Amino acid sequence: MYSPSDLDAPAAGPVDGQRESTRDRVLQVVLNQGPVSAARVGEELGLTAAAVRRHLDVLSEEGSVEVKLVSGNRGAGRPSRRYVVSRAGQSRLGNDYLEVAVQALEQLSAAAGRDAVRTVARERFAAVEERYRAAIGTTTDLRERTNALAGVLDDEGFAASVRTVGQTGSGNGRPTLKAAQICQGHCPLQDLAADFPEFCEEETELFARLLGVDVRRLSTLPTGGHVCTTHVPLGRD
Structure with a gap:
């Protein structure tokens, strides 16, 4: 853990390394979590908010x-500040697939059309499907399957998490409609998928x-979203 005083130390090798590591x-x-x-x-x-803000200002x-x-829940008062990773930040964290993959897909598209690109995308996700399915297990509970899928994605480096959303009941006895959202904060295929959305589409499929329900993509990193968000309908409570 680093204390706020670390930020005010003279510029020197070890301190610079600590700053960079904490940042x-x-x-x-x-x-x-953004x-x-x-x-x-x-x-x-384990840092103070003031110390974190200094790092966030630099970032x-x-x-x-x-x-x-x-805005707050009631829309009153000053809006609060929330931070998300930009596209440049995504690159800093390591979108390190080979540029040759993009060039190869461009040549394939020019020679054989976009259907050939979709075939490549479909084969890419088919190659991991059984591994993902085995990690999810045999549970029939959709919430558990959704959480397990997010866990697999997180282990694969997609910075995945699950948020539960839903329409709050109005006290009239009607059941509450619930849904989960799988959020992926990082994607190593981001720049590739910006030119070839077939990869996002095949991942959604x-x-x-894997979940056995129709899911819907609400946002993607390649199209400018801060996260890739997949809506999973859970039904009624």
């Missing part, structure tokens, strides 16, 4: 994070097969 940890928490407040990042890392200046203003 990378701050960036990783924003990736996993949109997230400085206070929440501090709780996660914001260099373009690794972006600030979102979020994979999720639907």
